[in-house]
Amino acid sequence: MNVITIKELRFCWKGQASDTLSIKQISITKGEHVLLCGESGSGKTTLLNLLAGILSPSSGELNVLDQNLQALKPSKRDRFRADHMGIIFQQFNLLPYLSVVDNVTLPCQFSPLRAKKAGDDKQTAIRLLDHLGLDEALCQGTVSELSVGQQQRVAAARALIGQPEIIIADEPTSSLDTNKRDHFLKLLFQEANAQNSTIIFVSHDPAISGHFSKIIELADINRI
């Protein structure tokens, strides 16, 4: 079953002369771990924005979970993202004024569907954090007490809570050293597999390609 299908997709940033993206075809199936690589400025983040329904393609077809995103109103797309996607940024993923647990349960606040799937969201958050190697003492504290690596694991827990079908990660390991990076990937994959989530992962780092079942080189599929 295809989680994501892209056909003849084109995208041009407002104010730019030429298309940033022009992609003939991509399809990603359920449970795949996809690495999206490409040099800086090639449009990786732009593509993730499109997949997340934050940007709309200029033309072409973009189906996520058999839903044509273009057919949805903007507010419905936001709900769709909240319901079905977990997102991890490169860094500074967390809201400094929320506790660690409240950061993790944030998607459940915007998506009743994920709240339902998570059950007791605080318990689930603590369980996820525990699986990702953060002990409970840290979870009760504030976000600023965490190291960068720990913060990324909290962000991963937030992406995973409520079992979204798709996890989107934009270079979440770029600020981690090699050991921490591999540890982070291992834990993330383990949890994603446990709930059968598809991972779309952006990275500059060729060294991690071994962890992925599918690698998309943006330069290869982007016809510009």
Next chain:
Amino acid sequence: MILLKLTWKSLWNRRINLILTVVSIAISVALLIGVEYLNKETKASFLNTVSGTDLVVGARSGPIQLLLYSVFHIGNATNNIGWDSYQKIAHNKYVKWTIPLSLGDSHKGFRVLGTNQDYFAHFKYGEKQVLVFSQGKPFAGVYDAVLGASVADKLGYKIGDKIIVAHGGGATSFSLHKDKPFTVTGILKPTGTPVDQTVLVTLEGIEAIHIDWRSGAPTGIKISAEKAAKMDLTPKVITAFLVGMKNRITSFKVQREINNYSHEALLAILPGVALADLWHTLGQFETVLRIITLFVVIAGLLGMLTSIISTLNERRREMAILRATGAHPSQIFLLFIIEAFILSFLGALLGMLIVFIGVIVAQPWVLSHYGLHLHTWMPNLMDAAILALVILFAVLFCLLPSWIAYRRSLQDGLSVKL
């Protein structure tokens, strides 16, 4: 609900900076409400002082001037009125009582008022309250004096003390009636009216201390206090008098009669009407004051706007995270509106608290210094309207940062600029 929680936690996280914002709004709101309150209290207090009096009669001058010097002891009379005119009006068939007033002398900055027993019998203030003694009793002899509460309190007098009256007003008058001291026989309870600031003596006393004076200066012939007391001390003139009618309706009729009195140029006023005139005259000033305080509030709110706008950049990341976890741009917009709402609401509330506490703290001081009885401040409809207006302005101002955040959250998407 989640938005409210997020805003609150975010505000709490930045509380150190925001306290200043809230306090500046609070101070401006306190000023706005405080000015309205004082305005109302002063008017109420003035009205209280004359509430039991139907007519004030004096020499012909301006109605406001007459009211101010006779009842509120502000300014001076330009002319006196004859004792015979007073007697004539006092015996008018519609008149129930009169209180003669003889002003012009002072004691250590407080006015000395010459009057008679009728003052204690008929003077009413507030809700028809009569004067009550905290110590002693009304004056009886020529050289007896009764002190208003503030006078006794400030100068530390007690029953039996001797006081010397100065000729003319002002605390530093040099011509003293040293040879004829007065003895304190009574001290009144506070009334919250100018009575508190007054030394009451007999009309005869006033006459006696001036018996060896002519045109405001000693004649050189000395007449001792004892000797003077035995002379005929019926006053020839008084400054003004208060009138109570048997039936209030006849006030207008008697007023007209007095104003047309042929032997002397007299002026009778209805104190309520004269007060209304006074407020009308001061209306312009009030409006200016109101506008100024309104601008102070706007300045306070602009301070809040500045502080919110200055956080926009550092909170860009926050907005992207919220978007990624499913927030709609309109929710980002709302986040800022709620923030403005909470800040202005807290500011306005704190402002009201400042007024409330300020009034309680100031009450005894204002009473003893200005003889003004402040009522405890309670929010009324007007204050609710001010609260609503402040919040409305705050939200309107905050549309700008909300809009910027909204636009940015649409543009930024997941790619967050730092």
